[in-house]
Amino acid sequence: MEIFLAELPKIELHLHIEGTLEPEMMFALAQRNGITLPYADVEAVRAAYQFANLQSFLDLYYQGAAVLCTEQDFYDLTWAYLQRCQQDNVVHTEIFFDPQTHTARGVDFAVPLQGIRRALAEAERQWGITSRLIMCILRHLSEDEGLAILEQAVDYRDEIDGIGLDSAEVGNPPSKFVRLFQRARELGWPCVAHAGEEGPASYIWDALDLLKVVRIDHGVRCVDDPLLMARLASERVPLTVCPLSNTRLKVFEQMADHTILDLLDRGLCVTVNSDDPAYFGGYMTANFRALATELHASREQLRMLSLNAVEACWLDERQKKALRERILACL
């Protein structure tokens, strides 16, 4: 199984680049930028990663992101993640970034974008890893603040491939962002949204019907609503599920309780992703491994999860066909 897990070509569709900041890099960048961290050492950072829910994670995630200041910082962060992709046989990745987290600290809008883009281009050149970049709107902030950052993105239209919605879900429903997503769609961007991670199944309906997203990030709360599950299956709406994240943030008490394989068996287009791997204890292979060891997923199911990600990704049909063949060749 371990060889199969290593060799299976993987496609990642739910990855926050700020969530790949390993404690070692957090310390190195803090030192480089003259920032004092509220931790004595790397071990103290890791020890602090005990989360009760999404908000307790987000507090540390935004605090950690404050060490990212220059284009080189974002390049180094993204490059380290792409090296992990290479090791894990991730052949295509669609990455989120949160510009508002950085512009709020006085970092220019172009800085994260250009650092991330430079690393993505280098990984495609060196290793053939293809990618897309999705700009996320922070839902705990106002729609007007989100609209302002969306207008800044217009100047970089060709360097941003889609718009997403993340951060604190409960109390910040999709209905808060209808105008923003309408504007994003008018500008030609495909849209995605976190929905049904901690929030109710109704947020998934609203992300689809009000925001007209093409994928749902997480979406695991759909199990509470049989009508919604039937719709997701019949329309093959992709759900970018994040198993290790879900257990670390207590969306499921333990991996044995995770419903991803039930959703797969019911015909939903579920995929496996790592979300914020530096905080949740594992990158792509670790997420697949957790399903194999703790949910007893078969090779057929794991292959199907990877094929679903091909279906859900934003590559063109020719590239998708080539990826499908590589996955099906993996026995």
Ligand SMILES: Nc1ncnc2[nH]cnc12
């Ligand atoms: N899992 C998650 N849910 C919502 N917002 C996030 N930002 C980074 N990771 C997130």
Ligand SMILES: [Zn+2]
């Ligand atoms: Zn996420």
